[in-house]
Amino acid sequence: MNEMSKNENLDIQIYNFAYLDENTKRMIRRALLKALCIPGYQVPFSSREMPMPYGWGTGGIQVTSACLIPKDILKVIDQGADDTTNAVSIRKFFQKTANVAVTEKTSDASLIQTRHRIPETKLKEKQILVYQVPIPEPLRFLEPRETETRKMHALSEYGLMYVKLYEDIAKHGHIETAYAYPVKTNGNYVTDPSPIPKFDNPKMNNSPAIQLFGAGREQRIYAIPPYTNVKSLDFEDYPFEAMKANFKCSICGSSDSYLDEIIVSDDGKRSYICSDTDYCKEQTKLNSKKED
């Protein structure tokens, strides 16, 4: 027992603060600064091997690692929830390697790493939101050549992006794309908001918080600085619509937060609950106060 706790202390000493070495963090910070200067532009960076598989948030972790300072308060969410595997393991990782305070409360956090959601609670200035990004290139499935997509970004040739939306309407009668819905950042670069539901897209617009995006496997970093115009692409006659399931949360009763659909019985009964666990707790608390 004594032996083990000794080893644990040793671990903290062996790892540099927040796992990555200072030179790597410096390289990532340079990429981040560049990304903030050119909103929506994908900055290449030399992504490191992280002690977890690609697709588990290696890009987000590297960005978080480069941004963390000892007095930060960290929150990690996966699909809006604080208690899912990915969120728990990343939170523990930074507790162990950086010894930072952690929280589940959105409003208390100074840095939030997220996968697939933006918290319902409105973000504030001096908060940083770090997205885990699987595919940073919004044009990837339309034009597979990276040399060509870079040129298309450089020359703002985005006709093809609209072809995708056109195909959606032609096939389904409305824009079917429901997540990773492309946006135009600062009127310039078309950007992939990572696979957040399009319900969250309006939250990106003019946000007081800094939004950083890290794609580990793809070795790209991009950013949306605070108070930047972020517009979801659409057609004049088929305007963008933020969508969610038209139900109330069966725990807190909220009708304005994004809902997860859960099948609760073998005969297919469904229930809907907030995907943002922190927001759900807050609402439940507010409700019980009202009842008192």
Added chain:
Amino acid sequence: MNQNFLFQASNISKYYGQNIGCKNVSLDINPGEVLGIVGESGSGKSTLLNCIYGNLEVDEGDIFLNDKSKTILNFTKISEPKLRSIQRSDLAFVHQNPRDGLRMNISAGGNIGERLMAIGHRNYGEIREIAANWLEKVEIDVNRIDDKPSTFSGGMQQRLQIARNLVTRPRLIFMDEPTGGLDVSVQAKILDLLRNLVRELGIAAVIVTHDLAVVRLLADRIIVMQNGNVIEAGLCDQVLDDPQHKYSQLLVSSVLQV
């Protein structure tokens, strides 16, 4: 110099290392005129076409386009964004193989609409209406608007490619063997269509082909190429009926007669 020209290439040369792609070629095209480029395989026809379209960088010479505002632009001097924007608006390129010029996994309507969306159309209803009109113009059933080109026959694919290129009303269209690889009756239909569209819309065209019947039908003037050089140029009927150069004579006399 003729100031009313639409497009002019002067003394352009392109080398592939030691080999000549094309050498000292000059040509000019007036608005609404159809120019045929004929010659055997490997004579530099496609190289020349790609050079004057701006796809290939030329080693020597200049290429001028008289744009809509009557400004003369030199392709070898303008920036890449400018060149690409001209290629999207004033010019068009029809490939021999429709698979090179179409997006095979996108519906016919989307294929026609792409150029429109690229130049800023943002109204779905309008884009779709224009796409339907063009399908009609190239004689494809409007009900096929949401079908993918992979379900189309070769001739339909080629007609779709033509529609996709003409939708933004370019002033000059480049065609590389537009009827190559199609059977004769389909060829005839496409040639007929092209002739009507080019005349009706007043579009100038450069057609590369090894098929003399195609130029006879479509072209006003032709140039004959061999080994990267232009060996004869002139009015289409004049060159085909009374070829002066030895090679042109060979070319004309080797056409199979039925």
